[in-house]
Structures are given as C-alpha cells and as structure tokens.
Amino acid sequence: MTIASISYQKVKIDKGYTDRLLEVNLSDKTIAVKEIPQTTKEKFVGGRGYCLKLVYDNTTAATRYDSPENVLAFAGGPFCGESSFAGTGKFIIGSISPLTGTFCDSNVGGYFFPLVKNAGFDAITVTGKSDSDVIIFIDDEKGTISIKEAPKTDSSLFETETLVNGWRGESKPNSIAFVNAGIGSKNTFFGCVNSVYYDPRRQRCRAKQAGRGGMGTIMRDKGLWGIVVKSNLRGGNTNQPVDKKRLRTAGTNLRKVIRDVDPNELRLARQGTTSLLDLMNDHDILPVNNYKFGRDDRQEMVSGKIFEEKVFDQKHPDGCFAGCTLACTKGCEAHTLTTGPFAGRTVPVDGPEYETAAAITNLGIFEIPAIMEYAWYCDEYAMDTISTGVVIAFLIEAYQEGHLTKDDTDGIELKWDDKETLFALLHKMATGAEGFTGEIGRGIRHMKSWISERAAGRNGNDRKKIMEELELFGMECKGLEFSMYITKESLAQQGGYGFALKGPQHDESWLIALDQIKNEMPSFAQKAAALRWFPLFRTWFNIAGLCKLPWIDVRHPKAAKTADPAKNLPTIDCYLELVNSTLGTKKNLDDLLTESERCYLLHKLINLRQGYGTRTHDRIPLRAMAPVFIDEFSSRRKYYISYLKEKTNLEINGQGDAELLKELQNHRRQQYEILTDAVYAEKGFDLNGIPLDETLQRLGFTEPEYQKIVDQARRQV
Numbered sequence: 187m188t189i190a191s192i193s194y195q196k197v198k199i200d201k202g203y204t205d206r207l208l209e210v211n212l213s214d215k216t217i218a219v220k221e222i223p224q225t226t227k228e229k230f231v232g233g234r235g236y237c238l239k240l241v242y243d244n245t246t247a248a249t250r251y252d253s254p255e256n257v258l259a260f261a262g263g264p265f266c267g268e269s270s271f272a273g274t275g276k277f278i279i280g281s282i283s284p285l286t287g288t289f290c291d292s293n294v295g296g297y298f299f300p301l302v303k304n305a306g307f308d309a310i311t312v313t314g315k316s317d318s319d320v321i322i323f324i325d326d327e328k329g330t331i332s333i334k335e336a337p338k339t340d341s342s343l344f345e346t347e348t349l350v351n352g353w354r355g356e357s358k359p360n361s362i363a364f365v366n367a368g369i370g371s372k373n374t375f376f377g378c379v380n381s382v383y384y385d386p387r388r389q390r391c392r393a394k395q396a397g398r399g400g401m402g403t404i405m406r407d408k409g410l411w412g413i414v415v416k417s418n419l420r421g422g423n424t425n426q427p428v429d430k431k432r433l434r435t436a437g438t439n440l441r442k443v444i445r446d447v448d449p450n451e452l453r454l455a456r457q458g459t460t461s462l463l464d465l466m467n468d469h470d471i472l473p474v475n476n477y478k479f480g481r482d483d484r485q486e487m488v489s490g491k492i493f494e495e496k497v498f499d500q501k502h503p504d505g506c507f508a509g510c511t512l513a514c515t516k517g518c519e520a521h522t523l524t525t526g527p528f529a530g531r532t533v534p535v536d537g538p539e540y541e542t543a544a545a546i547t548n549l550g551i552f553e554i555p556a557i558m559e560y561a562w563y564c565d566e567y568a569m570d571t572i573s574t575g576v577v578i579a580f581l582i583e584a585y586q587e588g589h590l591t592k593d594d595t596d597g598i599e600l601k602w603d604d605k606e607t608l609f610a611l612l613h614k615m616a617t618g619a620e621g622f623t624g625e626i627g628r629g630i631r632h633m634k635s636w637i638s639e640r641a642a643g644r645n646g647n648d649r650k651k652i653m654e655e656l657e658l659f660g661m662e663c664k665g666l667e668f669s670m671y672i673t674k675e676s677l678a679q680q681g682g683y684g685f686a687l688k689g690p691q692h693d694e695s696w697l698i699a700l701d702q703i704k705n706e707m708p709s710f711a712q713k714a715a716a717l718r719w720f721p722l723f724r725t726w727f728n729i730a731g732l733c734k735l736p737w738i739d740v741r742h743p744k745a746a747k748t749a750d751p752a753k754n755l756p757t758i759d760c761y762l763e764l765v766n767s768t769l770g771t772k773k774n775l776d777d778l779l780t781e782s783e784r785c786y787l788l789h790k791l792i793n794l795r796q797g798y799g800t801r802t803h804d805r806i807p808l809r810a811m812a813p814v815f816i817d818e819f820s821s822r823r824k825y826y827i828s829y830l831k832e833k834t835n836l837e838i839n840g841q842g843d844a845e846l847l848k849e850l851q852n853h854r855r856q857q858y859e860i861l862t863d864a865v866y867a868e869k870g871f872d873l874n875g876i877p878l879d880e881t882l883q884r885l886g887f888t889e890p891e892y893q894k895i896v897d898q899a900r901r902q903v
Contacts, residue, residue, distance in 0.1 A: 189320060190215040191332040196306040202264030202425045202768045203227065207240075208307045208331065210322055212408055213254055213314030217331050222308060229886065232263030234728035235785040236309045237280030237291055242788060244313065247795050251284035251375075251400065252407050254315050260299065260365075260413070261309040264768060266731025267300030268425045268509070271437040271764055272444060273733030275300060275507025277381075279365075283399040283688075284375040285573070285629050286665040288796035289789055290399030290688045293728055295506035295515070296381035296392075297363040298415060301326075304424060305417040316409030321364075326417035327357065336411035342368030342380050342568045344528070346391035350384055353414060359384040361419070366412030367402030370567025370616035374627030376577075376667075377402030378570045387502040392517065392536050394506050397570035398691050399666060428770035436763035440736060441511045443757060447740045448512065453490070454739065456500065458516035459540035461490035466544070469703050470822070471672045473548040475602055476579035477661055477809050478818050480672035484552035488543060497554060512736055521558045525609040527617075528566070535562045538571075544670035545575025549582065550602035560608065567616040573629060576667035578611050580630050580660055589641050589652060596622045630662040658808045664689040664798060673810045674854075676702040678713040681861050684806040685717060687789045687799075693728070695721045696738065706752040714864035719753070719779075726782040730765075737761070784885045790877060791892055794899040801875045801903075804862060812847075812854040819847045826850055874903045 197204045205227065209218045222236075230239045237259040244257045262277040277299035280291035302310065305326035312322070319336035339345055350362045363383040371377025379396040396402075405412075427433045448454055452461045463485060466472040470480035494500075498516040506515040518535045538561040546557045564571045584590045585600035592599060601607050614623035625636050634656045642649035661668040666689025673679040679702070682695030692698075697716055700706045707716050727734045742756040758775060765773050793799030813819040819826055820843060830836050830846065834853050838846070866873060870881035876899050882892055 187335045189333045189335065190217060191330055192217045192219075193329055194219050194306070194331055196326060196329060198306075199303060199424060199426050201428060201770065202268075203232075204303065204306050204308050206307050208310045208324070210310070210312050210333065211314040212312065212316040212320065212333070212410060215316075215333055217333065219331075229784055230788070231729045231781050231785070232308060233261050233266070233276075233278045233731050234280065234291055234293075234725065235781075235788075236261035236729075237278050238289065238785055238788045238792065240309065240311050241280055241282065241289055242792055244311070245282060247797070249282050250287070251282050251404055253282075255313060256282050256404065258312040258401070258404050258408065258410075259309065260302070260311075262299040262303050263729055263731025265425065265764055267303050267419075267507075268427075268433070268764070268768070269507070270430075270434050270509060272440050272505075272510040272512055272736045273507075274509065274731060275505075276727070276731055276733050278728055279379055279396045279401045281399075281401060281404045282796070283401075283665070284403050285400050285631070286689055286798070288664075288798050289792040290401075290666065291728070292379070292396035292398040292401050293693060294379065294381045294394050294396035295733060296394045297360070297383035297419070297507060298365055298381045299731070300424075300507060301361075301363045301415045301417040301419055304419050305415055310413065312405075312408060312410060312413075314408065319409055319411045321411050322413045323353075324413070324415040324417075326415070340369040340372075341566065342366055343382075343391070343393060343562075343566045344533075346382055346393075347384075350391060353416065357416065357418065358386075360386050362414065362416050364412050364414040365396075366568070367405045368566060368568035369618070370564070370569035371402030371406045373618040373624070374569055374574075374615055375400050375403055375629050375632075376570040376573035376627070377404075377406060378564075378568050379405060380565060380568055385502075388499075388517070388519070388534075390534060392506075392515070393565055394515070394536070395565060395570075397572060399688060400570075402568045425768060427768040429767040432767035433764060436760045436767060437509065439763075440757065440760040443742050443760075444511045444736055444740050447743065451741070452739055453494065454512055454514040454735065455504070456498075457490040457494045458498065458504075458514045458537065460488075460493040460516070460538065460543055462540040463488055463543055463547075464490050465699075465703070466540075466671065470675065471698060471702065473544055473670050473672055475550050476548060476576075476583045476659060477668070477672055478583075478659075478815075479821055480674070482547065482552065485547065487552045488547065488554055488557065492554065497558075510733070510736075512733075512740070514735060518558060521555070521562060523559060523562065524555075525559060526563055526613045533562055536565065537561055541670045542571040542575075545571050546608075548575055548579045548670065549604075549608055551605060551608065553605070556605050556608070560612070563612060563616070569616060572669050573667040574612065574615075576661055577626055577630055577633065578608060581611070581626060581633065582607065583659055584637055584656060587655070589637050589656060591644070593644075594622060594637070594640055598622070629665060630660045630667055631665045634660050658814045660807055661809065662689070663806050664803055666690060668810065671698050673698065674812055677857055677861055678707055678716055680806060680810055680858055681713070681717045681865055682721075683810060684804045684858070684862075685865055686721070687786065687793060690806070690810075693734070694724055696724070700752045704752070710861070710864065714861060714868050716752070717861075717865045718868040722779045722782040722786060723753075725786055726778050729782065729785055732761075780885070787877060787881065787885050787887060791887070791895050794876065795895045799875065800899060801862065801873070804875055806858070808851060808855075811858055812851045816843055816847060819843055819850070874900070876900055876903070
C-alpha cells in the first residue's frame with residue numbers, strides 16, 4: 187500500500203552531478219526534492235563530504251542515534267556510476283552512530299547508488315520515524331517517489347529475488363537495486379545495510395554491506411525497512427563527462443594495470459580479499475584469539491588458495507559494478523547451513539571478505555564452513571561481521587580471564603576454537619534475546635562497563651581496577667571495534683587506527699602493509715607524514731564515489747621509479763585524468779587533497795561538537811601496541827628481546843619475562859604519545875587534537891559556529 191507519493195521531474199546528469207537532493211521525513215511522511223547549493227558542491231564534493239555536511243547542518247550536540255532529527259544520509263560522488271572506469275559503484279552512508287555517539291560512515295559498492303544517480307539524485311536524507319515499517323520507492327520510469335508499506339519479512343537476503351520480480355514489472359531485473367537491513371539491525375548497535383542488486387550472469391541477487399558504525403541500526407530505528415530504486419541504467423559515459431575520449435583512455439590505462447599486475451600480486455580477481463589471509467599470517471598480522479597472536483599454523487586450512495580453487499565460483503566476472511576488471515566480489519553458490527533458523531537450507535554466500543574470515547580466526551576457528559556460515563548469517567541478519575566477531579572475541583577472553591562467569595552469560599560457556607560458542611551468541615543477539623545476549627549487541631564499550639559492574643558486585647572487587655584490566659584487551663576506540671589487523675609491530679597503523687576520526691577502521695588509514703610488510707616508511711618522520719597524507723587521499727575516494735583497491739592494492743609497475751613508491755603516483759595520474767576529463771577542470775593532486783582535508787576537518791568538528799575528538803579519544807588499548815600478558819610475550823620472546831636491545835637503552839641482564847614485558851609496554855606507550863604529538867603538528871592541530879585557528883581559516887571554516895565548537899573544546903580539556 188502507498189502511504190505518500192510525489193511526482194518529480196528527472197534531472198539529467200551533467201559532469202558527474204545532478205545537483206539534486208531527495209529528502210524524506212518519515213514522521214510526517216513528507217517527500218521533497220531540493221537543489222544542492224553550489225557552495226556545498228564546491229567545498230564538499232560528494233559522497234562522504236555530502237553526508238558530513240547534511241548530518242552537520244541538520245543535527246545538534248544533543249542529537250543521538252535514535253533522535254528523530256538524526257539524519258541518515260546516502261551519497262555517491264561525481265564519479266560514482268562511471269562504467270568507463272574501474273571501481274565506481276561505491277557510495278557512502280553516514281549518520282550519528284549508536285556505537286560512537288558521533289558521525290560515522292560506511293562505504294559500500296553495488297548498483298544501488300549508480301541507479302539512484304541515474305534516477306536524478308546525488309544524495310538522499312532520511313529523518314523522522316515511522317510508526318510502522320516502510321520502504322521508500324524511487325521509480326525513475328514513472329517519475330514518482332513513494333513511501334510504501336514494507337514487505338512482511340525481517341529477512342534481508344532470503345527472499346530478494348521474489349521481491350525484485352514483484353517490483354520490476356516488465357523491466358529487466360537489473361533495473362532494480364535496493365538497500366535494506368534485517369532483524370539483527372533491530373537488536374544490535376552494529377547493524378549493517380545490505381546493498382542488494384541483481385546479477386544477470388549468476389541469475390540471482392547479490393549483496394554488499396555497509397558494515398561499520400550501525401547504519402542498519404539507525405535505518406530500522408526509523409522504521410525504514412529499505413530504499414528501492416528502479417531505473418534503466420544504460421552503459422557508457424552515463425556521467426556525461428566533458429571529454430569522453432580522454433576519460434575512456436584513463437579507464438583503459440587503469441584496467442591494463444589491473445590486468446597486468448593483480449594476477450601476480452594479491453590475485454583479487456581470483457581470491458577476492460581472502461588472499462590477505464595468507465599475507466597477514468606470514469607477517470604476524472592475522473588476528474587470533476582477540477588479537478593476542480598474529481600467526482597460526484592452522485591458517486593453511488583457510489588459505490586464499492583454497493577459496494580460489496574450491497570455494498569461489500570462477501565462471502563469471504565478479505565486479506560489484508560494471509567496468510571494474512579488479513572483480514574482487516567473489517562468491518560461493520552453494521553452502522548448506524547447519525545452525526540457526528535456516529539450518530538445512532542450501533544458500534549462495536557472497537564473499538567472504540578478508541575482514542569476515544579474519545573475524546573467525548580471531549575466535550581461534552580455522553574452518554571454511556564456519557566462515558561461510560558466519561558470513562551468510564551476518565548478512566541475512568544485517569550485522570557488521572567485524573564488530574560482531576570482535577565483541578565475541580572480547581567476551582571469550584573476559585570469560586577466560588575470570589571477569590565473566592556462567593551466571594553472567596546465561597549458562598553459555600565461552601571458549602576459543604568453539605563453533606557452538608560463536609553461533610549460540612550470534613543467533614541469540616541477532617534475534618533479540620534478553621539478558622546477556624541482549625547486552626552484548628551494544629558493543630565492547632558498553633560491555634566493559636556492564637562486566638566491570640557485575641564483577642565488582644559479585645566479588646567485592648574494585649570496579650575501577652576491573653575496568654582498567656578490561657581496557658587492556660577491549661579492542662575498541664571511540665566506541666568502534668577494531669578492524670582485523672594486529673598492530674603491535676606497526677606504529678604507523680597504531681596511529682592509523684587511533685587517529686581515524688570514525689574509529690579504528692582501515693578504510694581511512696590502512697598503512698600496515700606499507701609500514702610493516704614493505705617497510706616503506708621506516709623513519710619516525712615518514713610515519714608521521716604518512717599519517718597525514720594517506721588518510722587524506724583515502725578520504726578523497728570516499729567523497730568521489732570510488733573504490734580504493736585499484737589504487738592501493740595494485741601497485742603500478744612505474745611506481746618503483748618514483749621518489750615515494752607507496753603513494754603509487756602513476757595510478758593517481760589516471761584518477762586525475764578521470765577528474766579533469768569529467769569536470770572540465772585542471773585540478774592537481776594538491777587540489778584533491780585540499781578537498782579531502784576540508785571534509786576531514788568537518789568530521790573533526792562534528793566529533794568535537796558531540797563531546798569527542800580530543801587526544802583522550804585517540805588513545806588505543808594496550809594490546810594494539812604491545813603484548814598484554816606473558817603468553818603473548820613468550821610467543822615471540824626472541825623477537826621482543828631483540829627489539830628491546832635495538833630500540834631502547836635497556837641492558838638485559840637476566841630480567842624475568844614479566845619485567846621485560848613491562849619495559850616493552852612502557853616503551854610502546856611512549857612511542858605512541860610521541861607519534862601523537864608529531865601527527866597533530868602535521869594535521870594543524872594543537873597537542874589536545876583540536877584544530878588551530880589558522881587551520882580553520884586555511885580551509886575556509888570562517889563562520890562563527892565553527893570557531894565556537896573549537897573554543898568550547900579548548901575550555902573543556
């Protein structure tokens with residue numbers, strides 16, 4: 187049933203933009219089409235920049251994730267949907283997060299936003315709350331936008347082909363794409379959003395996930411089951427660039443690099459990101475047992491080679507949007523479920539990505555069927571595989587360390603390398619069980635408080651001391667759970683996680699391969715400089731509507747001859763050609779970095795406005811810097827003793843392991859604080875992480891409202 191509807195006049199794309207915003211208020215069921223101001227376009231570009239601006243303008247310091255005025259924003263960028271170039275299916279979803287309490291965003295691929303853009307919109311905002319579940323339906327063919335009753339299902343994936351067939355009418359099934367969130371998003375703070383599209387080659391629907399920060403939780407809290415778009419997306423230069431020939435040449439050059447390099451490096455087109463399982467394990471970076479260990483001999487049982495040869499269907503190209511020859515969106519066509527409400531059914535599984543697989547090794551489990559089961563159910567429930575796995579790993583360690591008992595866990599014994607533990611917790615938290623499993627869906631930051639309170643009450647212990655112990659291995663920062671890399675031996679990646687504005691997510695600053703594996707930033711100064719440059723350029727991809735993998739994971743053969751191979755500058759030239767041929771501009775790399783820095787600064791200001799964003803919130807748990815317990819130290823004792831001899835003034839004369847561990851921990855903490863000072867100076871912040879007045883001025887934040895946020899933050903530290 188249609189609840190509200192408007193007709194609209196479609197605006198054609200010109201130079202990558204439609205300059206139109208779709209606003210939907212679910213409280214009063216109003217729909218409006220508005221023009222995006224030129225100043226917003228010039229300063230914030232698109233994608234993440236638009237989401238930041240829309241959330242900032244329409245929320246306040248008092249806004250929480252479940253406030254009716256909270257904005258759930260969706261935006262592509264000027265290059266989103268350009269099929270002549272690789273990696274252009276990406277878009278951003280941003281809002282005030284239930285996990286972090288401030289702005290968080292997640293990027294995701296697929297056909298959804300290219301179709302939205304083709305239908306006439308650069309961004310969508312959803313505010314208010316519906317008292318019953320609804321969908322927003324954008325019908326480009328009819329020229330209507332409607333609010334309709336939602337399908338009578340909490341399934342995210344299981345009935346998607348039926349839904350697509352019902353919505354498409356006489357159109358092709360790939361004219362429909364949608365985003366939705368399932369029952370797990372209702373019952374946890376880390377609900378994800380599925381970006382669902384029809385794959386005509388496989389003749390089924392596929393899904394990519396916007397996993398981080400609880401965007402699915404916000405969607406379902408608003409009573410929004412999903413957003414559907416129906417649009418006939420034609421091939422070619424749909425973004426209407428100024429110079430089509432120049433753009434096609436840039437796209438051809440990038441695709442050639444991908445075809446020539448990827449088969450001999452990460453093999454993303456054959457293994458997807460599961461290839462990282464081998465690479466990370468080889469360098470002590472693969473998380474095992476809540477990031478305690480970085481390597482395990484059992485990893486060979488879940489090697490990317492096995493996924494390539496025995497799991498993934500290699501019959502069809504696997505790009506998540508047209509024109510991408512990287513084709514890393516892998517999938518398995520038949521996995522028979524053994525647990526949960528769908529046990530016994532055989533289902534296709536999209537992915538898994540490295541992060542999902544590593545979430546399972548982080549529980550001490552090295553079995554591909556368990557990885558596939560976990561991947562499918564997290565997608566079906568619409569729960570972030572990273573946060574879900576890291577929360578469970580934290581709880582197991584807290585149980586093993588005596589901070590939790592069976593009385594706390596509703597009788598569930600929490601063990602490493604135990605599928606029963608994993609799936610008992612997963613199914614219960616997703617479906618809204620009360621008690622312990624109802625609490626754990628709120629994330630590690632909440633659970634540290636919950637556990638310390640119960641443990642203190644049970645034992646008469648000092649709650650503050652228990653909390654301090656939990657904080658040593660509670661792998662969250664800013665309320666967001668860590669993504670899946672051991673950072674003990676990479677100071678650059680420690681900073682990459684700690685200084686990331688949304689929390690420890692690798693899309694903002696993934697430096698571990700460049701720092702620890704390739705050793706391309708050995709000096710302290712190089713690490714500090716990289717922690718300014720790389721987050722800015724990576725942020726640029728999120729504001730442009732592009733995937734980072736063709737740049738960062740496929741090293742151009744000519745990069746080695748440049749002064750800074752890690753930046754992969756020859757490939758950046760392809761992106762500059764994309765920008766200038768589309769927009770008719772003469773931008774250089776510094777221009778792109780300035781655009782990104784402006785968006786980066788707005789995110790910092792939102793964090794400060796919401797009560798976060800200072801140095802305190804950039805600190806990371808000890809386990810991200812060093813071993814916490816003796817068994818961690820002992821697992822690499824020879825390495826750590828050699829490190830202490832080389833990096834410190836400590837004379838080793840028969841000290842016990844406990845004393846050596848303490849020395850190592852203190853040294854690593856000091857190094858992180860020194861790095862923090864250096865990075866803040868690089869970014870134009872003071873020693874508390876607050877932007878300097880000249881930084882605001884340089885980037886055009888001259889309005890009094892921005893200065894007020896900064897001044898208030900300075901008074902509070």
